[in-house]
Amino acid sequence: MTWTMPPPMLTTPIPQPVLRPGWAAEPKWDGYRAQLSLDTGRVELRSRRGTQMTEAFPEIVDSAAQLPDRTAVDGELIVWEGDRLAFERLQQRLPRRGAAAARAAGEWPAHFVAFDLLRLSGTDITRWPYRRRRSALESLFTTRRPTTPWALCPSTTDQTVVTEWLTWTTVGMEGIVFKRLDDTYRPGARGWLKYKPRETTEAIVGAITGTPAAPRTLLLGRYDTTGHLQYAGRTTTLPHDADRALAGLLTAAGPGHPWTGWSFSAGWSTREALTVTLIRPELVVEVGVDVARDRAGRWRHPARWHRVRTDLPPSEVDPAL
Template sequence: MSWTLPEPMLTLAADIPDLTPGWAAEPKWDGYRAQLAVHPGGRVLLRSRQGTDMTAAFPEIRAAALAQLPADTGLDGELVVWEHGRLAFDRLQQRLARRGRGAAEGAGQWPAHYVVFDLVHTDGADLTGWPYERRRAALEALFTDHRLEASLTLCPSTTDPAVARGWLEWTAAGLEGLCFKRLDQPYTGGARAWRKYKVRTTTEAIIGAVTGTLGAPRTVLLGRYDAAGRLQYVGRSTTLSARFGRTLGDVLVPSAGVHPWQGWTFSAGWGTQRTLDVVLVEPAVVLEVAVDVARDAAGRFRHPARPHRIRTDMDVLQVPLSGEA
């Protein structure tokens, strides 16, 4: 093996979805960032942004790479799984946990697709020094010349602001937003030089517990009732400011009697075994929050919700049901 994949190029948050001259836009997918390398001799490496080898968990991607790509290719892209007409991030999580026979069964049940948005190595050449516009042309030629299909998919790219804004209508299918890349920009591993805009919406949820103390909570755990009248956990907030925490502390009441979440444990985050130390509160306070469109199969917010304001004018029974927007 004469070359290695560079570190992934990273993104910074953008506040608005505007595409300006000199930049291109791509859809931002709700999946796993992954780099794919095909080396001479049939060696394939599919690795995560953190460097984890995911090749064994996605045998259909390895097979497609061997069958369709030249044996000296390095790509950057996103692993996704479609289910019921939308992206299913939780299925990706389940796929990653499987190996051996389980991986083959997972590929049959929830097949993955590798959405390619960059070409960093081909035919013995390191393309990271090339500007995005030239790399993109080479990537499109790769797909055309080798008729790539099925598990390997070319990510759309545009310099037309109207087209980019049109992609934001795909959020119902799990699209998270847009990624912006400067046309003259090289691929700089580890640098946060791309921009990402995430679609966010304002909604309501019920505070069921807090971390920290009741008088000065650090985060809140949010719930919504399901159709059967059970309070389901739907997500956690970002860290509260001291001022907002004190304001919440004035209206929250400690749980009296049996709480719907009594005995539950809450994870501190995906990929960790650590659980949260929480204080249960009476589920009587409604909080307005800003959330992005990423959800799991149960309708829970995958990313922390940003608190906006306490909805003293709203009853908990007016909050959308679990699984609703």
């Protein structure tokens, strides 16, 4: 019988990084969720949504020979740039094929951080509890000693270690995933828990989607040390009460706006350009953001609206990274 890789087990967000009795914790890396299967020399590498990534990451495919045959692992694809993870480099690699993919592998090599084991030497182990799957995964790394680009994701049942991991956010650690020790691998189920640290901060409104009278989202900026307004990120769709808070505070910009001629993408996974209205960069707002940033210091996930800060001038907003 042909073995089929199951859909990935998923997470549910939680507000606090508390490690419960009977659970384990793992760091969540800022990369692509990926599953890899090796079966009689054939390698399949696919994303969380089932996208085939085999041709885009030849170095991962070539290194799969270090695993036992008829084995499948779940994990995260990451790319390092200097001393932090670079999600945008990973994203740029996804559409490349053939010689272009090979060149990208040399310039921005990917790593596979394995955190779960789905099949081992022909045996489907998804019905094993997490603690047994984890033990088998650690044993595989101990006996096979796979080298780069393979890495074993840490796991702990110690709250103090979880607290320490949360200090790794500056290198691209995105949060914490919690897994029940006696839970099986349930394809497609949201049986794991995920905590992503967030912070409240201020930014300057530099543009909007919608109109000044009825903005839908805010495009936010911060001044760098040379006095240039740099794009920092965009908010989620504004709640209804934001209209009242912003009423009369947004003024369309005239000539000379620092973002004149710029284009803004609708999101990380699309080349669709936003239709925006440039706004005089005079209004400061408070937003909630998570820790994932690109190499330019921009928030990689949408910011959440909190409130207007008319008490703060733009000059008092933290500078761009």
